[in-house]
Amino acid sequence: MTNLFAAAGLEREAPRPLADRLRPACLADVAGQDHLVGPDGAIxxxxxxxxxxxLIFWGPPGTGKTTVARLLAGETKLKFEQISAIFSGVADLKKVFEAARGRRSTGQGTLLFVDEIHRFNRAQLDAFLPVVEDGTITLIGATTENPSFELNAALLSRARVMVFKPLxxxxxxxxLLRAERIETKPLPIDSEARASLVRMADGDGRAALTLAEEVWRAARPGEVFDIEHLQEVVQRRAPIYDKTQDGHYNLISALHKTVRGSxxxxxxxxxxxxxxxxxDPLFVARRLVRMAIEDIGLADPQALVICNAAKDAYDFLGSPEGELAxxxxxxxxxxxxxxxxxxxxxxxxxxxAKAAGSLAPPKTILNAPTKLMKxxxxxxxxxxxHDAPDAFSGQDYWPEKLGRQHFYAPAPRGFEREIAKRLxxxxxxxxxxxxx
Known part of the structure; x- marks a missing residue:
């Protein structure tokens, strides 16, 4: 077997991807998350x-969630265990919990990292509650979805959410500079192509390193790629609008502000x-929907309808006809x-709502499905x-400890003028x- 590997020019151990070789050895080396792991970071x-x-780690892919979890296990001397909610069920969880109980009896704690934790259903998430509550495991769940919507309240009440930002x-x-040091050679791309590659990563560190590997593999000796050749090599078009690194963000900001400015x-x-x-036209469509909500609002309620219809029209027609919508x-x-x-x-x-806590609504407006509740x-x-004059009772619906609050002040423009009159x-x- 050794001769076969040698004859093929292969090593027994498969080569490690660049992203794995560049995995930080300490929290201070984690890129782009200073608000969490910097000198004054939350973690x-x-x-x-x-x-x-x-903890619950919430953020997009490639921002260091798994890496930080591994490093935390080392910092706290906990046994690191990792599972994925995509491939694991209740039976797998029971095995992990039993092993953690065994370690605990010998004085060894367990840090359980659950990737894609939002993929678990409510019953599976409930299974974590007793072992988190009694300290059998320290749970770190990673999710790309908003945990407020995807995780149950009982689990969220026992874990602190840490937000990971796109790089x-x-x-x-x-x-990329660290990758060049490890590879002991520069990326064979010119300055504009390098700026393009950075934007192609879209805030994903792992994607950036994967793109860099593709470039190194594709380049012939002495070859240096420009933007056009870079896009051919990696088969991905960067959102380049001008020759500055901020072009993408500058133009979407300009579109938003010109709409806001009428x-x-x-x-x-x-x-x-x-x-x-x-x-991507659907990226533009999403921003238009956002503008309809943030900047037009109820001054013209049709704005949101129009934008959603434009998105559907583009889905139906495709490009270029759908762009007119x-x-x-x-x-x-x-x-x-x-x-x-x-x-x-x-x-x-x-x-x-955050400051006042979980105040109960007045009993007047609570349902009473049982005799005890009545x-x-x-x-x-x-x-x-509907039984009151003008279909308006004027009843107080606010928690007694909070009292009546006023948040909404209609603008004196468009349809909101009519809303103001009603209020x-x-x-x-x-x-x-x-x-x-």
Missing amino acids: TRLLASGALGS DETAIEDL DPDAALYYLARMLDAGE LAQAAIYLATAPKSNAAYLAFGAATRT AEGYGSGYAYD EYWEKLRRERRED
């Missing part, structure tokens, strides 16, 4: 306190530049009345608004009925 502070606790261009460039011609210009440069949506948004009142109101409501006053005194009228009725 750094937890380690210094001596109380790590269970910025500086962090990606740092990874300049349809400028909006069309930046939209055309993005599409002509090869931007995006242009039509951009014109509509730019010429619509503007309001960020809903955006601001939701932000204010979110801050209050006896406790659930639903007692509820006024059915003023209802407030008048509310005062009158409170006095009665």
Whole structure:
């Protein structure tokens, strides 16, 4: 067998990918996550306190979630165990938990890293609760999905969420420099192609290193790729709009601000530049939907409908015909009345919800499906608004400890002018009925 490997020019051990060879050996080497593992980072502070606790790592692929989990196991002297929610079930979890209990009885703790933890169903997630609660395992779950939506509240209450950010261009460039040191040779690409490769990675460190490997494999001795040849080699087009590294982000920002500033011609210009440069039209469609929500809001409720219809039209027609639907949506948004009142109101409501804690709604508006709940006053005194004059009871729906709050202030433009009139009228009725 040895002769066969030697004859083929192969080693017994398969070559390790560049991303694996560049895996950081300490938390300080993790790129792009200073807010977590820097000198004043959240995880750094937890380690210094001596109380790590269970964590949920939320962020896009290639941002260091698995690496940080491995390093934390080393820092805390815990046995590192890793499973994937894609390939594991309850039986696998039981085996891991039993092994962790055995180690615990000998004084050895376990850090269990669960990749794609959002893929587990509610029953599987519930299985973690007792072993997290009694300290059998320190859980670190990794997810690319919003844990508020994908994980159950019971598990979230026992774990702290750490947000991993996409790597910025500086962090990606740092990874490429480290790769060149390990390979002891520069990437065979010119400066513009290098900037393009950084953007192609889209904030994913692992993707950046994979692209670099592709370039090294493809280059002949002495060959240096420009942007055009780079795209041919890696079969990926970068969102390059000009020769500056910030072109992609500058143009989407310009499109958003020209829509917000009610300049349809400028909006069309930046939209055309993005599409002509090869931007994914569905990325543009998503941003148009976002503009409809953030900058037009209820001043013109049709804006969101128009943008979603444009996205569906592009899905149906494809390019280039479907791009006209995006242009039509951009014109509509730019010429619509503007309001960020809903955006601001939701932000204010979110801050209050976080600060006030889990206050119970008044019993008046709670359902009472059982006799016990009725006896406790659930639903007692509820006024059915449709039976009240003007279909408005004026009842107080706020938690008693919080009191009535005001978040939404309609803009005096477009449809929100009518909403403002309704709110003023209802407030008048509310005062009158409170006095009665």
